[in-house]
Amino acid sequence: MVSYIVKRLLSLIPVLVGISLITFLILRLTPGDPAEAYLRLSQIPPTEAAVAAVRAELGLDRPLPVQYGEWLVKALTLDFGRSYATHRPVWDEMMLLVPATAQLAGVSLLITLLISIPMGIFSALYKDGWFDNFCRLLAFTSASTPNFWLGFLLMYFFSLKLDLLPTLGRGSWEHFILPAVTLSFAYIATYIRLLRTSMLENLDQQFVLYARARGLKESWVIGRHVLKNAMLPVVTALGMSIGHLLSGSVIVESVFAWPGIGRFCVSAILNRDYPVVQCFVLMMSFIFVIANLLVDIAYAWLDPRIRLKEES
Amino acid sequence: MAATKKQSNKFRQFAALVVSLILLVSLAAGCGSQTNKETSKEKVLNFSWAKDVGPLNPHLYSPNELFAQAMVYEPLVQYTGDGKIIPWLAESWTVSPDGKEYIFKLRKDVKFSDGTVFNAAAVKKNFDAVLANGKRHDWLAFVRQIKETQVIDDSTFKLVLKDAYYPVLQDLALIRPIRFLAPSQFPESGNTAEGIKQPVGTGPWMLSEYKQGEVAVFVRNPHYWGTKPNVDKLVVKIIPDSESRVVAFEKGELNLIYGKGNISIDAFKQLQASGKYETKLSGPLATRALAVNSNKGATKELKVRQAIQHAVNKEAFIKGVLFGTEHKADTLLAANFPYCNLGLQPYEYSEAKAKSLLAEAGWQEVPGKEFREKDGQVLEVEFCFPSTDAIQKSLAEVLQGDLKKIGMKVKLTAEEPGAIFQRQKDGNFNLISNDTWGAPSDPHSLVGSMREPAHADYQAQLGLPMKAEIDRKASAVLVSTDEAKRQELYREILTTLHEQAVYLPLSYLTNIAVYSKNITGVTFMGSQYEIPFDKMELQ
Numbered sequence: 001m002v003s004y005i006v007k008r009l010l011s012l013i014p015v016l017v018g019i020s021l022i023t024f025l026i027l028r029l030t031p032g033d034p035a036e037a038y039l040r041l042s043q044i045p046p047t048e049a050a051v052a053a054v055r056a057e058l059g060l061d062r063p064l065p066v067q068y069g070e071w072l073v074k075a076l077t078l079d080f081g082r083s084y085a086t087h088r089p090v091w092d093e094m095m096l097l098v099p100a101t102a103q104l105a106g107v108s109l110l111i112t113l114l115i116s117i118p119m120g121i122f123s124a125l126y127k128d129g130w131f132d133n134f135c136r137l138l139a140f141t142s143a144s145t146p147n148f149w150l151g152f153l154l155m156y157f158f159s160l161k162l163d164l165l166p167t168l169g170r171g172s173w174e175h176f177i178l179p180a181v182t183l184s185f186a187y188i189a190t191y192i193r194l195l196r197t198s199m200l201e202n203l204d205q206q207f208v209l210y211a212r213a214r215g216l217k218e219s220w221v222i223g224r225h226v227l228k229n230a231m232l233p234v235v236t237a238l239g240m241s242i243g244h245l246l247s248g249s250v251i252v253e254s255v256f257a258w259p260g261i262g263r264f265c266v267s268a269i270l271n272r273d274y275p276v277v278q279c280f281v282l283m284m285s286f287i288f289v290i291a292n293l294l295v296d297i298a299y300a301w302l303d304p305r306i307r308l309k310e311e312s
Numbered sequence: 313m314a315a316t317k318k319q320s321n322k323f324r325q326f327a328a329l330v331v332s333l334i335l336l337v338s339l340a341a342g343c344g345s346q347t348n349k350e351t352s353k354e355k356v357l358n359f360s361w362a363k364d365v366g367p368l369n370p371h372l373y374s375p376n377e378l379f380a381q382a383m384v385y386e387p388l389v390q391y392t393g394d395g396k397i398i399p400w401l402a403e404s405w406t407v408s409p410d411g412k413e414y415i416f417k418l419r420k421d422v423k424f425s426d427g428t429v430f431n432a433a434a435v436k437k438n439f440d441a442v443l444a445n446g447k448r449h450d451w452l453a454f455v456r457q458i459k460e461t462q463v464i465d466d467s468t469f470k471l472v473l474k475d476a477y478y479p480v481l482q483d484l485a486l487i488r489p490i491r492f493l494a495p496s497q498f499p500e501s502g503n504t505a506e507g508i509k510q511p512v513g514t515g516p517w518m519l520s521e522y523k524q525g526e527v528a529v530f531v532r533n534p535h536y537w538g539t540k541p542n543v544d545k546l547v548v549k550i551i552p553d554s555e556s557r558v559v560a561f562e563k564g565e566l567n568l569i570y571g572k573g574n575i576s577i578d579a580f581k582q583l584q585a586s587g588k589y590e591t592k593l594s595g596p597l598a599t600r601a602l603a604v605n606s607n608k609g610a611t612k613e614l615k616v617r618q619a620i621q622h623a624v625n626k627e628a629f630i631k632g633v634l635f636g637t638e639h640k641a642d643t644l645l646a647a648n649f650p651y652c653n654l655g656l657q658p659y660e661y662s663e664a665k666a667k668s669l670l671a672e673a674g675w676q677e678v679p680g681k682e683f684r685e686k687d688g689q690v691l692e693v694e695f696c697f698p699s700t701d702a703i704q705k706s707l708a709e710v711l712q713g714d715l716k717k718i719g720m721k722v723k724l725t726a727e728e729p730g731a732i733f734q735r736q737k738d739g740n741f742n743l744i745s746n747d748t749w750g751a752p753s754d755p756h757s758l759v760g761s762m763r764e765p766a767h768a769d770y771q772a773q774l775g776l777p778m779k780a781e782i783d784r785k786a787s788a789v790l791v792s793t794d795e796a797k798r799q800e801l802y803r804e805i806l807t808t809l810h811e812q813a814v815y816l817p818l819s820y821l822t823n824i825a826v827y828s829k830n831i832t833g834v835t836f837m838g839s840q841y842e843i844p845f846d847k848m849e850l851q
Contacts, residue, residue: 032730040733042373044451047764053447086366086375087507096524152555160563167560168551169526257551259525272730 001300008293016285020075023281024068027274034272035060038084041271058084071278081275085268090279094261098283100170101253101260105245107176108183112241116188117234120195121227127200135192142189151182151255168257179256183249187241194237198230205229228302235302239295243288247280355543355850357831358566360551362574365528368511368519370491371442371504378487378841379571380548383530384425385491385513388416388435388484391752393595393838395650397481401430401492401514402469411476411793412459418467423535424494425518426510432469436461437502438492439471445505453760453790454483455490476791478798479756482650486752487841516541516846525550530845541846542833554579561826567850568834569826570843572597576702581635583826590827594836596639596646596820598750602695602743603736603768604814606775610693610720611742615673617813620693620743621659623666623718624711630819633706637824641817643810649754651802656810666718677719684719692721693742696735699726704745707818711743739771746772747821751838759786759805772814782808 035054039046055061059070074081080090123135155178159167166175202208203226211221250262261280268276299306366375370385388402399405402416422430439461442449449455457480460472473480484490494512498504511519516536521529530546549566551557558579560566569575575583584591604617611617626640639646642658671677675684675691684691695711697704705726712722722743727735735741746768749757762769763783773779782805789801809815825834830851835844 031734032728036733037730038374039451040729043378044373045761045764045767046733046737047451047766049447049450051766053450057448087372152559155556155559160559163563167563167565168556169549254553255556257526257549257553257556259523259550263552264525270729 001297005293005297008296012286012289015289016282017072019285020072020278020282021068023278024071027272027277028064030272032272033060034058034084034274037270037272041085071275075279075282080279083268083276084273085271085276090275093264093276094279094283097259097261097264100258101246101249101262104176104179104183104249104252104258104260105242107180108187108245109238109241111180112184112187112191115184116191117195119188120192120234121199121222123192123196124199124203124230125222127196132196135189135196139189139193142185145185147182147186147251148255150185151179151252154178154182155255170258175256179252179258182255183245183252187245191234191237194233195230198233199226202226202229232299232302235295235298239291240288242291243284246287247284354545356545356547357543357568357845357848357850358547358549359568359570359845360549360557360560360566360574362550362552362554362557364525364550365522365548367507369504369508370493370511370513371438371445371489372448373488376488379843380528380530381491382487382515382839382842383517383546383845384511384515384519385487385493386515387486387491388418389481391482391485391838393751393836394648395751395838397485397752401435405481409793411478411791412473414471414473414480415464416469416471418469419537420467422514422537424496424512424514425533425535426494426496426512427535428494428496428512430492430494430514431466432463433466434492434495435469436463437495437498439490441493441498441502441504442489444503448505449489452483452486452489453477454480476793478790478792482752482756485839487839517546520545539846542849543845546845558583564828567828567831568848570823570834572821572823572840575824575826577633577635577637580637580824580826588829590825590829590831590834592825592827592834592836593637594823594825594840596641596648597823597836597840598754598821599641599644599646599748599817600638600819600821601641601644601746601748602816602818603741603746603772604816605739605742605744605772606812606814607739607771607773608775609742610675610691612775613673614812615669616675616691616693616720618659619666619669619673619718619720620715620816621666621813622662622669623720624714624816624818625661626818627661629707629710633703633710634819638819638822641820644806644815644817645748645755645758646820649751651755651799652806654803654806656807659813663717670718670720675719682716682719683721690721691719692723694723694725695743696725696727696732696741697745698729698732700729701745707745736768736771737766739768739774741768741771743816744768744772746815750821750840755802755806756790759802760790762786773809773812776808776812776814778808778812 035051035058036046038054039050044050059067078091082088083090083093086093119135123132126132155167158165158178165177169175208221208226211225249260250266253260253262265276265280361377363377364375365377365380368380368384369376370381386401388400389397390400392398401419401422403419404417406415418432418435424430442455443458446455454477457473457475457477458471459474462470464470492514493504493508497509497512499506499508516533516538517530518533519528520531527550528548531544532541551560554575557569558575561569583589604620605611606617630636630638630640643656645652647653670684674686676686678685695708697708708724712724715722736744736746748754761767762773763786764770773782785801785805789798792798792801821840823836823840827834831848833847833849835847837844
């Protein structure tokens with residue numbers, strides 16, 4: 001197991017280098033000059049001399065392999081350069097913003113699990129009952145509700161009309177409720193349906209019949225036998241969701257003025273802020289890969305039939 | 313049977329969970345409303361901005377936000393809305409007859425917000441820091457013109473230029489890069505391009521609290537020489553989304569929305585119609601205009617360009633798209649700008665006139681066809697605009713509809729801003745959005761930039777037979793020391809551009825303000841980027 005994890009971690013290196021190289025090249029291929037974008041951002045007309053000065057200042061006038069090589073060497077020491085837009089070290093910016101996003105993602109994930117797991121279980125146990133139908137309706141609604149619209153709706157009712165919750169920003173834990181609920185909404189329905197299907201499949205299995213035949217308590221059968229197996233697809237989805245929650249929270253962050261990484265990176269893309277985009281992509285790739293690894297480990301734990309192939 | 317019982321137990325547990333969650337939320341809500349209703353005797357003005365105010369370095373650009381820089385730092389002279397320059401940190405000034413030397417007498421009662429004295433040495437130190445980073449300020453001709461800075465005595469500062477350059481005072485009134493940081497806050501190296509210690513200026517406000525990307529709090533500068541602000545605290549909340557800003561305002565978490573583009577025009581109209589708030593509109597601050605390329609395709613012809621001027625129903629556009637929040641523009645620069653009150657004859661809206669101009673140019677209607685043709689070619693122009701701008705998108709549709717009426721086909725090209733800038737530089741457009749600079753930079757910056765190939769202005773004018781003449785006059789006007797001659801040169805340049813129809817002015821951009829009824833003293837400044845918070849009063 002340990003050597004498997006070590007191997008997987010080592011295989012991360014070429015993956016991340018590859019991703020960074022592809023990101024680097026794609027960024028250079030997109031139209032738009034970062035030096036010019038910077039000047040426009042500053043409301044400075046981009047005269048040739050000004051563009052040249054900024055290009056030299058940002059090191060964009062050097063050959064591409066040199067630029068990439070230098071970036072890579074520095075990146076190894078977590079020095080991702082300075083943001084073109086804010087002039088602060090990219091890593092510092094990330095460390096300032098990532099916790100906000102991570103907290104939001106964490107709370108959303110918690111809400112998702114707290115709501116979807118019981119609901120998924122009951123949906124399956126009372127298949128085709130009113131509760132199951134309600135969950136189905138919820139799934140349809142959530143799949144077709146845009147994030148930003150739901151965000152505004154919640155903000156409008158709970159904050160403006162009912163005056164129950166703060167509208168925007170970050171401070172106390174009440175600030176988490178609206179953005180986290182908005183963010184979890186889409187996931188909740190997915191998880192309910194996923195767990196329901198998986199539960200139903202497992203309930204039909206022979207081992208369930210056998211467990212019941214042995215006279216085990218129903219809660220024991222559901223909890224220890226069915227649920228544990230039924231959680232496998234949920235764990236997979238969870239692995240992907242962590243990455244998505246961290247990288248895709250931009251709309252929710254904008255709507256609720258949440259000072260997180262999502263909106264910082266979107267403006268970085270628009271501003272051609274290469275160092276920020278490169279660092280962000282690398283960081284997210286890292287999180288995705290690690291989440292995948294954790295999923296694999298969780299699999300082995302949940303289902304002993306799945307053995308991590310140490311020799312592979 | 314047993315199973316069903318177990319299941320119903322489960323259900324009860326689940327119901328309990330749901331109830332506890334609801335309770336949790338209500339509890340949270342309870343706490344929330346308590347904190348919201350916290351009262352304080354302090355007069356706090358809550359404002360919001362889409363971006364973080366930045367490190368507030370007076371000598372640098374993005375991510376420093378202009379309005380915040382203007383709160384902390386002051387200029388030597390101030391630009392008023394009617395095109396005049398008034399004394400500010402400089403009480404008076406004299407200009408040598410050759411226009412190359414400026415001597416400024418500084419106010420003696422000025423202190424920085426940390427209590428240190430503002431004097432000629434501080435002025436020189438700031439000027440020198442700007443000059444040391446000269447390349448970055450290359451866009452500003454004034455900085456390129458500075459030859460020398462001298463301290464004559466404690467309250468006298470002298471500026472020596474390489475050549476005469478008349479808009480010195482206008483450029484000194486700009487929010488950046490020439491405003492004054494306390495010498496105590498310079499970095500060890502003296503190079504402010506590397507950063508500053510703390511944002512300490514002579515302005516009415518000082519930064520008291522700052523959380524990057526969340527909030528910036530400003531309080532009164534206790535040493536301020538002028539009238540101190542009425543409110544005790546100004547809280548700038550960073551809210552990137554304009555609709556969220558409106559909700560926060562309606563909820564009372566903000567008392568003021570100010571500036572162009574901070575909320576949608578729909579929202580402005582809705583807030584205005586509610587009758588619950590005060591709204592205000594500034595005078596013309598810049599011009600929303602399109603550059604019409606005299607060097608490409610159908611718009612090479614003067615009559616086609618003139619036909620476009622007559623065909624566009626600006627009033628309908630302002631009413632329908634801008635909900636009347638901007639004023640109609642007949643000329644490229646509004647008459648309230650210096651040298652711009654020229655009494656030029658507007659191109660009146662007339663479909664018939666536009667049609668006859670096209671016919672004169674040889675573009676004839678073809679029976680059974682929608683668009684005019686000449687030598688088998690369809691009359692088509694391309695309008696390029698940034699896809700991210702909602703107003704430009706609506707404008708594109710208006711333009712397309714109006715020009716279709718006179719038999720002109722408009723190809724709409726929406727691209728991301730970077731690509732549009734590229735087109736402005738290489739002249740690959742017939743029509744392109746090209747707003748003017750605004751006060752206090754116009755008209756001199758606009759006229760100056762006409763000589764730069766990287767500007768849409770240059771590209772659009774390239775097909776004019778008198779382009780070289782325009783450039784020559786533009787260069788002459790900037791160095792002329794004779795007021796009457798300058799007026800004459802501006803008259804010639806602006807009249808030619810008007811007659812040649814290389815710009816389609818649509819409306820004059822305005823700043824908007826929406827505020828709660830307990831605020832008074834909301835006014836507008838000459839520059840669109842400055843917000844006079846210090847004049848506002850909270851009841």
